[in-house]
Amino acid sequence: MSNQAVLTSTGLSKQYRDGKRDVQVFENIEFALHKGEAVAIVGSSGSGKTTLLNLLAGLDKASSGCVEIEGQAWDALRDAKRSKLRNEKLGFVYQFHHLLPEFSALENAMMPLLIAGEKTAQAKQIASALLQDVGLGERLDHRPAQLSGGERQRVAIARALAHDPACVLMDEPTGNLDETTSKEIQELIVRLKTDKHMAFLIVTHDEKMLSWMDRAYRLSNKTLTLI
Numbered sequence: 001m002s003n004q005a006v007l008t009s010t011g012l013s014k015q016y017r018d019g020k021r022d023v024q025v026f027e028n029i030e031f032a033l034h035k036g037e038a039v040a041i042v043g044s045s046g047s048g049k050t051t052l053l054n055l056l057a058g059l060d061k062a063s064s065g066c067v068e069i070e071g072q073a074w075d076a077l078r079d080a081k082r083s084k085l086r087n088e089k090l091g092f093v094y095q096f097h098h099l100l101p102e103f104s105a106l107e108n109a110m111m112p113l114l115i116a117g118e119k120t121a122q123a124k125q126i127a128s129a130l131l132q133d134v135g136l137g138e139r140l141d142h143r144p145a146q147l148s149g150g151e152r153q154r155v156a157i158a159r160a161l162a163h164d165p166a167c168v169l170m171d172e173p174t175g176n177l178d179e180t181t182s183k184e185i186q187e188l189i190v191r192l193k194t195d196k197h198m199a200f201l202i203v204t205h206d207e208k209m210l211s212w213m214d215r216a217y218r219l220s221n222k223t224l225t226l227i
Contacts (some may be wrong), residue, residue, distance in 0.1 A: 001161050005070075006166045007056055007197045012065035014051055025051050026222045029065070033167060038193050038200040042207055042227070043219035049203045050171055052143060052219060056201070057090055057169055070166055087116060089143040091160030095172035099144040099153045105131060105155045106140040112162045130158040134188060150181035157188065167199040174206065 012029035015022050025048040032195035036195055043049045054060040056067055058074035067074050069089050074082060099108045102132035115121065134154040138213050144152050153173065160168050173189075191211055193200055202209065210216045216227045 005032045006035050007031075007067070007069055007201065009056060009067045010056065010065055012052075012055060013063045014048070014055060014060075014096045024222055026219065026224065029224045031224060033055075033199050035166070035199050036193060036197040037214040038189060038202065038212070040202045040204055040213045040216040041208055041219055042210065042216060043203055045205065047219045049205075049219055051201050053169055053171055053201070054222075055097075057092070058086050060083060062156070070157070081108070087112070088163055089166045091163065091168040093153070093156050093168060093170040093173050094159050095175040097156040099152055099155055099159075101144050104141050104143055105136055105151075105158075108144070108155055109158045111161060112159060116163070124212050126162060127158065130161050131155070133192075134158050148181070149177050150184055153177065153181075153185055154188065157185075157192075159201045161192070161196075161198075164196075165198070167201060170200065170202040170204075171204075172204055173202060174209070175204070182206075200202040 009031045011026040012031070014025040016025070030053065035157060041049055041061035051060070055062050057094070058069070061075065069085060072085060074094065077085065088177065090153065102188050103111070106124065106127055109131055110123040128140060131137060134157055135150060136154055136158070139147060140152060142153070147155065174185050177185065189200055192198060210227065217224050218227050
């Protein structure tokens with residue numbers, strides 16, 4: 001693990017208006033994710049885990065406080081610059097893989113690169129290497145319906161790595177998988193963070209995942225606490 005901070009929050013708070021009252025989701029969140037580490041945030045349903053993840057990813061705006069990605073504050077950026085930085089620095093993996101069903105595994109993994117303007121031949125080379133790296137070298141031409149749940153999640157991980165991001169954010173990445181497949185995905189994440197020295201932030205309700213994390217936090221009663 002490196003001392004280099006990839007993603008940080010300072011004094012982060014979020015509230016929203018519900019009729020005539022203000023609802024505080026959480027307040028004064030202090031957090032730092034460093035290069036080459038895997039960190040989990042756990043909490044019960046409704047505790048605000050996904051809201052916090054969206055704030056850290058620059059997908060939502062905080063009520064107060066600051067989030068920085070490699071030293072750049074989301075709130076200081078215009079929308080176009082924010083989107084560009086997010087696409088370059090962050091990868092996303094969700095519980096439901098969100099693969100495009102009409103495209104092959106290779107085409108799905110290529111998609112972020114093509115959208116960013118990469119030439120097709122180069123995008124294909126990068127995506128092929130990533131799919132090989134996650135154990136799908138023999139499944140490049142298969143569409144999502146022809147893949148198992150674990151294989152679809154591996155394609156989603158390869159897609160998230162396409163831009164060689166500083167950090168990969170995962171929202172319940174094993175929540176829709178059986179225990180054996182979940183373990184395989186966990187082992188893949190550990191290998192990728194070690195081999196690529198990449199940072200992973202994983203939001204989950206599954207506390208069995210904590211055994212292989214570098215650190216873990218619990219979001220409860222509007223605060224984030226180191227476990």
